[in-house]
Amino acid sequence: MRFLINNVLIIPMTDDGPRWFAGSVLVEDGVIAEVFRGDAPQVDKVVDGTGKLLMPGLINTHTHVAMTLMRNMADDVPLMEWLHERVWPFESKLTPQDIYVGARLGIAEMLMGGTTTMVDMYWHEAAVARAVEETGIRAVLCPCFIDDRMGEFETDLAETLSFKNELIQVRVAPHAAYSCSAENLRRGVQLAEKHNVGLHVHVSETRDEQEIVRNRFGKTPVGYLNSLGVFDLPTIAAHCVHVNGEDMEILKAKNVSVAHNPQSNMKLASGAAPVAQMLERGLNVSLGTDGAASNNDLDMWDEMRTAALLGKLTAGDPAALPAWEVLRMATVDGAKAIGAGGKLGRIKAGYAADLILVDTTGPHWQPLHDPVSAAVYSAKSSDVCAVWVAGRQRFIR
Amino acid sequence: MRFLINNVLIIPMTDDGPRWFAGSVLVEDGVIAEVFRGDAPQVDKVVDGTGKLLMPGLINTHTHVAMTLMRNMADDVPLMEWLHERVWPFESKLTPQDIYVGARLGIAEMLMGGTTTMVDMYWHEAAVARAVEETGIRAVLCPCFIDDRMGEFETDLAETLSFKNELIQVRVAPHAAYSCSAENLRRGVQLAEKHNVGLHVHVSETRDEQEIVRNRFGKTPVGYLNSLGVFDLPTIAAHCVHVNGEDMEILKAKNVSVAHNPQSNMKLASGAAPVAQMLERGLNVSLGTDGAASNNDLDMWDEMRTAALLGKLTAGDPAALPAWEVLRMATVDGAKAIGAGGKLGRIKAGYAADLILVDTTGPHWQPLHDPVSAAVYSAKSSDVCAVWVAGRQRFIR
Numbered sequence: 001m002r003f004l005i006n007n008v009l010i011i012p013m014t015d016d017g018p019r020w021f022a023g024s025v026l027v028e029d030g031v032i033a034e035v036f037r038g039d040a041p042q043v044d045k046v047v048d049g050t051g052k053l054l055m056p057g058l059i060n061t062h063t064h065v066a067m068t069l070m071r072n073m074a075d076d077v078p079l080m081e082w083l084h085e086r087v088w089p090f091e092s093k094l095t096p097q098d099i100y101v102g103a104r105l106g107i108a109e110m111l112m113g114g115t116t117t118m119v120d121m122y123w124h125e126a127a128v129a130r131a132v133e134e135t136g137i138r139a140v141l142c143p144c145f146i147d148d149r150m151g152e153f154e155t156d157l158a159e160t161l162s163f164k165n166e167l168i169q170v171r172v173a174p175h176a177a178y179s180c181s182a183e184n185l186r187r188g189v190q191l192a193e194k195h196n197v198g199l200h201v202h203v204s205e206t207r208d209e210q211e212i213v214r215n216r217f218g219k220t221p222v223g224y225l226n227s228l229g230v231f232d233l234p235t236i237a238a239h240c241v242h243v244n245g246e247d248m249e250i251l252k253a254k255n256v257s258v259a260h261n262p263q264s265n266m267k268l269a270s271g272a273a274p275v276a277q278m279l280e281r282g283l284n285v286s287l288g289t290d291g292a293a294s295n296n297d298l299d300m301w302d303e304m305r306t307a308a309l310l311g312k313l314t315a316g317d318p319a320a321l322p323a324w325e326v327l328r329m330a331t332v333d334g335a336k337a338i339g340a341g342g343k344l345g346r347i348k349a350g351y352a353a354d355l356i357l358v359d360t361t362g363p364h365w366q367p368l369h370d371p372v373s374a375a376v377y378s379a380k381s382s383d384v385c386a387v388w389v390a391g392r393q394r395f396i397r
Numbered sequence: 398m399r400f401l402i403n404n405v406l407i408i409p410m411t412d413d414g415p416r417w418f419a420g421s422v423l424v425e426d427g428v429i430a431e432v433f434r435g436d437a438p439q440v441d442k443v444v445d446g447t448g449k450l451l452m453p454g455l456i457n458t459h460t461h462v463a464m465t466l467m468r469n470m471a472d473d474v475p476l477m478e479w480l481h482e483r484v485w486p487f488e489s490k491l492t493p494q495d496i497y498v499g500a501r502l503g504i505a506e507m508l509m510g511g512t513t514t515m516v517d518m519y520w521h522e523a524a525v526a527r528a529v530e531e532t533g534i535r536a537v538l539c540p541c542f543i544d545d546r547m548g549e550f551e552t553d554l555a556e557t558l559s560f561k562n563e564l565i566q567v568r569v570a571p572h573a574a575y576s577c578s579a580e581n582l583r584r585g586v587q588l589a590e591k592h593n594v595g596l597h598v599h600v601s602e603t604r605d606e607q608e609i610v611r612n613r614f615g616k617t618p619v620g621y622l623n624s625l626g627v628f629d630l631p632t633i634a635a636h637c638v639h640v641n642g643e644d645m646e647i648l649k650a651k652n653v654s655v656a657h658n659p660q661s662n663m664k665l666a667s668g669a670a671p672v673a674q675m676l677e678r679g680l681n682v683s684l685g686t687d688g689a690a691s692n693n694d695l696d697m698w699d700e701m702r703t704a705a706l707l708g709k710l711t712a713g714d715p716a717a718l719p720a721w722e723v724l725r726m727a728t729v730d731g732a733k734a735i736g737a738g739g740k741l742g743r744i745k746a747g748y749a750a751d752l753i754l755v756d757t758t759g760p761h762w763q764p765l766h767d768p769v770s771a772a773v774y775s776a777k778s779s780d781v782c783a784v785w786v787a788g789r790q791r792f793i794r
Contacts, residue, residue: 071763072770076705076719109760266706267774269715296774297761302702308473309663309703310710318666322473363506364694366465373469377664377693382779 001391002028004040005357008049011371012347013056013331018324018372025054027353030391034349047386051361053371055327056345057116057138057354057387058300059334062200062238062259062288064122065131066094066102068109070293079206079268087293096127103131109298111137111395113381114356116388119236119259119288119338121173121200123149126159132168136394138354140338142173142200145188147181154191161195167390169338170195174230176202177221178212185228198234198339201225204247205239206270222247231256236337238288240278241271248274248281257284257337260329262306264290275307276315279325286334287326299381304330308376323376353391359383398788399425401437402754405446408768409744410453410728415721415769422451424750427788431746444783448758450768453742454513454535454751454784455697456731459597459635459656459685461519462528463491463499465506467690476603476665484690493524500528506695508534508792510778511753513785516633516656516685516735518570518597520546523556529565533791535751537735539570539597542585544578551588558592564787566735567592571627573599574618575609582625595631595736598622601644602636603667619644628653633734635685637675638668645671645678654681654734657726659703661687672704673712676722683731684723696778701727705773720773750788756780 005025012019012035024040026033067087074086094102099122110118117138120128125143132139143160145153161170172192174180180188192199204210204221213221222243225231231254238259240251251258260273278285287307289298304326311321335345344352360368364378387395402422409416409432421437423430464484471483491499496519507515514535517525522540529536540557542550558567569589571577577585589596601607601618610618619640622628628651635656637648648655657670675682684704686695701723708718732742741749757765761775784792 068760069764071761071766072775073764073766075767075770075774076716078714078716082715105760105763112760263706266710267715269709269713269717272710292775296770299761299777302699305699306703306706309660312666313663313669313707316666317475318479318664319473319475320666363465363502363509364468364696366502367468369468369470370472373472373693377472378469378689380696380777380779382777 002043003045003047004043005047005049005054005355006040008052008054008357009360009371010035010054010347011327011375013328014346014348020371025347025355027388027391030353032347032349032351032353035347049357051359052385053358053360053375054347055356055358055375056331056347057356057389058114058330059117059286059345060110060115060289060298060300061119061236061286061334061337062261062290063118063120063298064291065106065118065120065128065298066099066122067291067293068106068298069098069102071296074293075296082268091123094123096124099124100127100131103128104135106292106298107131107135107137111135111387112384113299113301114358114384114387115298115300116354116356117334117338117344119200123156125156126163129160129163129168133163136167136389136392138167138389140169140171142171144173144175145184146175146179147184150184157191169197171198171200173200176209177224178209182228185225185230189229189233192233198236199230200236201230201238203237203240204242207242210242220244220247222250226250226254234339239265239270239273241265241273243274248278248283252281252283257286259286259288259337260307261288261290262310263303264294266306266310267294272310272314274314275311276320284333284336285329286337287329300330301379301381304376323373326376327372353388355388356384357386359385399440400442400444401440402444402446402451402752403437405449405451405754406757406768407432407451407744408772410725411743411745417768422744422752424785424788427750429744429746429748429750432744446754448756449782450755450757450772451744452753452755452772453728453744454753454786455511455727456514456683456742457507457512457686457695457697458516458633458683458731458734459658459687460515460517460695461688462503462515462517462525462695463496463519464688464690465503465695466495466499468693471690472693479665488520491520493521496521497524497528500525501532503689503695504528504532504534508532508784509781510696510698511755511781511784512695512697513751513753514731514735514741516597520553522553523560526557526560526565530560533564533786533789535564535786537566537568539568541570541572542581543572543576544581547581554588566594568595568597570597573606574621575606579625582622582627586626586630589630596627597633598627598635600634600637601639604639607639617641617644619647623647623651631736636662636667636670638662638670640671645675645680649678649680654683656685656734657682657704658685658687659707660700661691663703663707664691669707669711671711672708673717681730681733682726683734684726697727698776698778701773720770723773724769750785752785753781754783756782
């Protein structure tokens with residue numbers, strides 16, 4: 001398969017800073033073969049990019065995709081009521097088939113909105129794997145465990161691992177420091193080592209979590225997980241809302257990637273992660289929507305905008321988290337988070353052809369003074385009009 | 398003109414709390430004639446509402462619509478650079494014709510996104526009035542003044558007043574306590590009294606503003622404006638980010654409406670207004686997008702979602718600013734803010750037929766457990782598929 005996306009405005013997300021140019025992109029066998037600024041070659045199949053913006057597909061690095069089933073079902077309630085009275089009772093009844101259905105719905109939403117990769121953490125992840133395989137989204141699937149679901153988890157992990165392919169990675173997901181014993185956390189690390197995969201874990205989402213872990217183990221969640229070797233393998237730490245300087249030093253030293261979920265953190269009143277500080281310290285911070293029960297959508301454009309706005313408010317500085325930085329978080333830094341920094345998240349020869357075409361003709365795009373700013377502050381997921389994952393078209397409007 | 402919107406899911410926004418029902422709405426001569434829960438009458442013109450949600454049109458109570466011209470032109474810079482180096486130099490060159498063009502663009506964006514009323518504050522407001530008249534949006538037009546533009550303002554006010562009609566109200570807009578002398582503020586009040594109109598003013602947007610006013614006059618901006626009689630007339634106070642208990646008491650006692658602009662306040666790192674506290678004290682709080690230079694769109698759905706999320710974060714309580722409250726702010730309370738509480742902002746017999754039809758078939762609406770939650774947490778402006786202002790269709794997708 002060889003095709004050219006022609007005459008399009010390109011935001012390449014390369015390292016030379018916020019820039020864009022008119023050009024064309026040649027895709028061959030799922031990979032970006034070449035990027036042209038001037039004349040492009042004659043190719044049989046051409047996609048006209050006039051009036052459109054071409055960007056790398058967005059990378060959602062923390063979600064529970066099947067929680068779409070709980071969308072708008074548990075809003076505006078205190079966190080403990082949300083968990084104990086709404087989410088957990090509902091979740092306890094979910095069958096793998098339910099989870100498959102929820103995943104199909106959530107993946108449809110993501111692909112239609114330009115998200116081409118998701119990092120998913122849930123129960124019965126093999127059911128999600130089936131939905132991923134059928135829809136063609138790129139995914140890192142992370143079977144999750146808590147103490148009383150270890151047996152089920154090990155079965156799920158084995159089954160999910162059987163889905164591994166070019167588009168599907170697997171990771172082990174301990175739920176959190178407070179919901180898994182030290183023994184089970186170590187077991188998770190062992191299994192990840194055995195299968196040569198990384199980890200994905202909730203870290204310091206709430207003040208309560210921080211206090212519980214401190215009281216039990218005399219350490220912060222970051223310090224505690226580190227002491228158990230969780231960060232010795234490639235790890236995505238979701239949330240990291242309540243982290244201190246020492247925590248950030250550990251995360252940096254261990255190359256842990258932080259998945260920032262601003263909308264979920266605001267909606268559950270968990271707090272605001274110190275993202276500007278993390279970036280200053282050189283941590284890799286990517287973006288996630290979290291599940292639809294605490295968001296309530298899987299819209300990475302909304303998430304980018306909120307990350308920028310919340311970052312400025314939290315830092316007390318309108319120059320904090322500029323559009324360029326946030327767009328990196330949703331693309332380049334998301335790719336780094338899943339260990340694919342050298343082949344995903346940019347428009348560059350040799351990179352995977354995970355590409356999205358965005359209609360810039362709506363009034364909210366006018367005038368187009370700065371496409372990078374527009375992508376973060378004005379774009380909507382409904383502007384996405386074509387989506388390719390590894391060169392295969394997965395959505396067209 | 399008589400037509401029936403049939404077989405639709407209705408969120409009526411009446412005072413009996415968050416509810417919705419399947420029904421039909423009969424519109425006659427620009428007014429809602431009747432709301433039916435069961436059988437509806439036979440009418441020649443029927444709009445099929447299957448799979449759609451019918452809501453009152455959204456009311457944007459603080460914007461500078463022509464600032465669409467500066468969209469994505471001045472992002473991620475400190476406030477003083479934003480104002481002095483970007484916005485003001487650009488604004489100083491704007492002709493009435495430029496402002497007309499910017500207003501046409503912004504009104505197109507608003508109508509397409511389900512905003513049926515805007516409260517606009519700007520220079521050369523008569524140019525905005527022309528765009529309003531041509532497009533058919535409902536508007537409160539507020540010619541603005543600062544000390545060195547008083548002459549121009551008085552001309553503009555007279556001209557804008559000549560546009561007053563069923564859909565167009567006018568108010569006088571002193572820019573702010575720090576940019577207008579006491580003499581000019583009193584002059585503004587006099588002119589508003591003379592023309593029997595209300596006021597619209599920026600209040601306590603930033604910490605700097607608060608300090609400047611305290612240092613100059615020994616009062617908070619709220620206390621100072623009150624001492625000059627600004628709040629003796631019906632007033633919309635935009636922002637009110639930095640207000641104390643005494644300020645809120647004054648605003649409440651004087652029946653001042655607060656226009657909350659969460660996205661602009663976050664983007665410029667101005668702070669977070671204590672909205673939950675204001676609501677507890679019984680203040681009327683409505684929503685605004687502010688101008689597109691600090692947002693960067695005129696999307697009231699985004700603004701609702703951000704208001705809910707920021708309200709929870711600020712209050713440290715996920716139950717603060719529930720969806721229902723926020724939807725009220727964008728409809729019922731917006732109507733109250735412009736003195737139209739008894740005839741705008743609800744779906745109820747006798748109210749103006751400012752109505753929006755919203756497509757609920759997208760994946761981000763599924764499953765539709767709670768339409769009120771969905772409208773605030775999951776809906777997008779691009780879901781709006783038909784818009785009527787005073788019974789006249791102004792947009793259809």
